[in-house]
Amino acid sequence: MEEVKLYGFGPSPFSYRVIWALKLKGVKYEYIEENLPMKSPKLLQHNPVHKKVPVLVHGGKPISESLVILEYIEETWPENPLLPKDAHEKAMARFWIRFAEDKYPTLNTFFRTVGQDQQLAIKEALKVLQILEDQALGNNKFFNGNTVGLVDISFGWLAYWFDCIEETAGAKIIKSNNLPRLHEWIKNFKQIPVIQENLPSRDKLLAYLKTKREKILSCIFIPNGH
Amino acid sequence: MAEVAVYGAWASPLSKRVEIVLKLKGVKYEVIEEDMSNPSVWLQNYSPILKTVPVLIHEGDPVVAPNVILEYIDETWTGNPIFPQNPKDRAKARFWIKFIDEKCVPAVMLACWGREMVQQMATQEAYNCLKALEDELRGKKFFGGNNVGAVDIAAIFIALWLGVIEEINGVKLLMHDQFPLLSRWVNDILSCSIIQETLPPRDQLITYLRTHNPNSFPSGT
Numbered sequence A: 001m002e003e004v005k006l007y008g009f010g011p012s013p014f015s016y017r018v019i020w021a022l023k024l025k026g027v028k029y030e031y032i033e034e035n036l037p038m039k040s041p042k043l044l045q046h047n048p049v050h051k052k053v054p055v056l057v058h059g060g061k062p063i064s065e066s067l068v069i070l071e072y073i074e075e076t077w078p079e080n081p082l083l084p085k086d087a088h089e090k091a092m093a094r095f096w097i098r099f100a101e102d103k104y105p106t107l108n109t110f111f112r113t114v115g116q117d118q119q120l121a122i123k124e125a126l127k128v129l130q131i132l133e134d135q136a137l138g139n140n141k142f143f144n145g146n147t148v149g150l151v152d153i154s155f156g157w158l159a160y161w162f163d164c165i166e167e168t169a170g171a172k173i174i175k176s177n178n179l180p181r182l183h184e185w186i187k188n189f190k191q192i193p194v195i196q197e198n199l200p201s202r203d204k205l206l207a208y209l210k211t212k213r214e215k216i217l218s219c220i221f222i223p224n225g226h
Numbered sequence B: 001m002a003e004v005a006v007y008g009a010w011a012s013p014l015s016k017r018v019e020i021v022l023k024l025k026g027v028k029y030e031v032i033e034e035d036m037s038n039p040s041v042w043l044q045n046y047s048p049i050l051k052t053v054p055v056l057i058h059e060g061d062p063v064v065a066p067n068v069i070l071e072y073i074d075e076t077w078t079g080n081p082i083f084p085q086n087p088k089d090r091a092k093a094r095f096w097i098k099f100i101d102e103k104c105v106p107a108v109m110l111a112c113w114g115r116e117m118v119q120q121m122a123t124q125e126a127y128n129c130l131k132a133l134e135d136e137l138r139g140k141k142f143f144g145g146n147n148v149g150a151v152d153i154a155a156i157f158i159a160l161w162l163g164v165i166e167e168i169n170g171v172k173l174l175m176h177d178q179f180p181l182l183s184r185w186v187n188d189i190l191s192c193s194i195i196q197e198t199l200p201p202r203d204q205l206i207t208y209l210r211t212h213n214p215n216s217f218p219s220g221t
Helices: A013-024 A041-046 A066-076 A087-112 A115-137 A150-159 A161-169 A180-191 A202-218 B013-024 B041-046 B066-076 B087-113 B116-136 B150-154 B156-169 B180-191 B193-198 B202-211
Strands: A004-008 A030-033 A055-058 A061-064 B004-008 B030-033 B055-058 B061-064
Touching: A004 A013, A004 A041, A013 A066, A013 A150, A041 A055, A055 A066, A061 A066, A061 B087, A066 A087, A066 A150, A066 B087, A087 A115, A087 A150, A087 A161, A087 A202, A087 B061, A087 B066, A115 A180, A150 A161, A150 A180, A161 A202, B004 B013, B004 B041, B013 B066, B013 B150, B013 B156, B013 B193, B041 B055, B055 B066, B061 B066, B066 B087, B066 B150, B087 B116, B087 B150, B087 B156, B116 B180, B150 B156, B156 B180, B156 B202, B180 B193
Parallel strands: A004 A030, B004 B030
Antiparallel strands: A004 A055, A055 A061, B004 B055, B055 B061
């Protein structure tokens, strides 16, 4: 069997996407923690174009970009399938995975802003979350239906990181009364043993996010009078 | 409606991507031409979130997002595959398609159309992207190897649209001496008869893009 290595970064939800997929399929791998922002020579060798984590190295060959890695894992280890078999349902799943990627910045803008800008960013985030609630999740337990799949994994950061981001930024966006089904999905997703056993320490994540937000806000131009 | 239909726009590289793949696989389809600035009720109905071209309709069901459509077509009509069979090579192809859509095209658009302040930085970024693609072509006729593949099809923006927006803006990015392999690839891909007959005529595209805001192009979702 070819060796599997994963280069990741503790606070990064993108690294955890890959960890969850590997664990759900029972794939053994070696995890190498990168000490970002410093990047190891191996990481730069394996991902010369983007120089980012996560990178999966299978049998010496590197694959980068978390969503590309997820599809690779699904195709290479077909046990416990995480994508629907039906071509049209698979296309829908892939659409939502792309949506998760494309809307990630919109869902995070409130973390990088204050005051009126933050209020606007929260409104935009709510619009996206409403689409997830109504159209992606519908009445299903998971985005994939009765069991967890790649779409759930792609949105998985909403189940844990988002709450820490909300706390750090001083905002509460996903609540049981405004997004009840998404709120329920968060509970169900976190109860899956593989997910529960593979999450970063909440304290460490909050400390990391606090420092990050302070750095970001120190660069924001505050006009006279504030 | 025919069994396979494409809601598309003649000037859109993303629409043409879908048409090229269908033609390469010999799939008969009907095109429903959309005005990108004013999407029809039908398009909005089939693509309620993106509300943009291209949308593939197969047996009445819509498939949206250009790269999702490409994968769907390749899996449904398996003759003349455009994605590699081997998972590692397929992952590489997906990586490069993402790179083209998310890094290369935006950098090129900003380098040509951006305001002076951002243009210099965007030009350097565009060069870096083209260099990465140049390096990827080393030892190969096409990004897909000996035959045109999904990455080549995703890169048709560089083969046609890049030259057009360079001309309109008096900018030159894809210089032959700096990017000999990519320049040769442009000639080779445009010589493929199926691609030639599917792409819009260059002069029509120049006229159209002189008067229409290219930022109204749907982005490569």
